[in-house]
Amino acid sequence: MEICWNLTHCCPFSCKICMVNPINVSDDNKLAVQSKLQKSGMCLTFDDKTRILKDIASNFDKIKIDFAGGDPLLFKENLEIIEMASNYFGPENIEVSTTGYCIEEGMLDSLVGRISKLDFTLDTVFPKMESARGDRYSQININAIKLSIKKGMPVTVSTVLKKDNMNKENLKEISEFLIANKVSNWFLLRFRPLGRGVNHKSLEPSEEEYKKALDYCFSLKQKDGPKIGIHHTFYELMGIMSRNESCKVGSKLTILSDGTVISCCWAFNDRGRPLNDMFVLGKLPETKFREILNSKKLEEIKKIPACRVDYFVNKRDVMSH
Ligand code: SF4
Numbered sequence: 297m298e299i300c301w302n303l304t305h306c307c308p309f310s311c312k313i314c315m316v317n318p319i320n321v322s323d324d325n326k327l328a329v330q331s332k333l334q335k336s337g338m339c340l341t342f343d344d345k346t347r348i349l350k351d352i353a354s355n356f357d358k359i360k361i362d363f364a365g366g367d368p369l370l371f372k373e374n375l376e377i378i379e380m381a382s383n384y385f386g387p388e389n390i391e392v393s394t395t396g397y398c399i400e401e402g403m404l405d406s407l408v409g410r411i412s413k414l415d416f417t418l419d420t421v422f423p424k425m426e427s428a429r430g431d432r433y434s435q436i437n438i439n440a441i442k443l444s445i446k447k448g449m450p451v452t453v454s455t456v457l458k459k460d461n462m463n464k465e466n467l468k469e470i471s472e473f474l475i476a477n478k479v480s481n482w483f484l485l486r487f488r489p490l491g492r493g494v495n496h497k498s499l500e501p502s503e504e505e506y507k508k509a510l511d512y513c514f515s516l517k518q519k520d521g522p523k524i525g526i527h528h529t530f531y532e533l534m535g536i537m538s539r540n541e542s543c544k545v546g547s548k549l550t551i552l553s554d555g556t557v558i559s560c561c562w563a564f565n566d567r568g569r570p571l572n573d574m575f576v577l578g579k580l581p582e583t584k585f586r587e588i589l590n591s592k593k594l595e596e597i598k599k600i601p602a603c604r605v606d607y608f609v610n611k612r613d614v615m616s617h
């Protein structure tokens with residue numbers, strides 16, 4: 297069991313393909329926006345987050361948590377939550393998925409040794425090609441990746457493969473950047489028309505295009521280069537195991553910024569809310585974590601032998617498989 301926890305609904309970027317549809321903030325308004333979201337119940341308060349952590353810790357001595365957002369590092373209170381989680385579960389079990397926006401030496405000093413790694417997204421090293429995320433995004437992340445490595449922070453770089461970035465020139469440049477900067481892990485992700493991506497279906501590659509891009513990325517692998525990981529929905533395409541066998545539903549629970557817990561980290565609609573009630577397991581801290589773990593809905597969704605998200609994206613009838 298793993299947890300992905302979206303610690304905030306605020307982000308300094310406005311990616312067109314974002315799954316969680318956060319509110320765009322600047323340094324000037326982020327505290328006011330966060331406070332408004334907390335008052336309206338759209339974001340957990342610091343006290344709620346502390347209660348949830350204690351609740352999780354009462355169920356597990358060790359559990360892997362990936363803190364994400366929005367951008368979780370926008371707020372000092374989230375650093376305190378990350379530190380508490382590190383004390384509960386050990387730095388080796390804590391990861392942070394972030395943008396490079398808040399990464400500077402002081403931030404890294406407070407994170408090195410407290411977490412196992414930072415995960416940045418880099419879809420291109422050519423800012424002009426960054427149509428889905430805005431032209432500052434890749435440069436800010438490139439600078440943050442370099443600084444993080446320099447400060448001794450392990451880094452994973454994730455690339456979302458989509459029609460606008462999976463040409464050989466771009467993939468080769470990303471690979472060379474990772475090798476040159478000694479990034480240890482490169483994780484290749486699938487684009488799916490979920491979250492805001494619902495409105496950008498034309499970016500979705502065919503299975504054949506994905507296969508070609510993945511084969512090409514593996515052909516770039518070098519002995520001292522990053523280890524290449526692929527999203528579980530690529531396992532079938534790469535002949536590793538069937539989509540049904542690779543499904544991780546229920547094994548990585550996602551806590552949304554308002555405390556809602558869903559069983560699949562991809563099950564988002566265009567408003568960044570759960571794709572369907574079948575994925576919703578409860579709402580923390582009101583629901584106890586133990587109740588979520590023992591819920592009938594979790595048991596039921598695990599029984600469906602196919603990708604549950606496909607049912608909504610491709611209208612595949614997973615129930616009758
Ligand atoms: S994809 Fe990430 S960086 Fe982009 S808007 Fe969403 S949370 Fe922010």
Ligand code: SF4
Pocket residue numbers: 528529539542543544545546560561562602603604605606
């Ligand atoms: S339901 Fe689909 S997207 Fe979700 S974990 Fe299973 S295979 Fe992955």
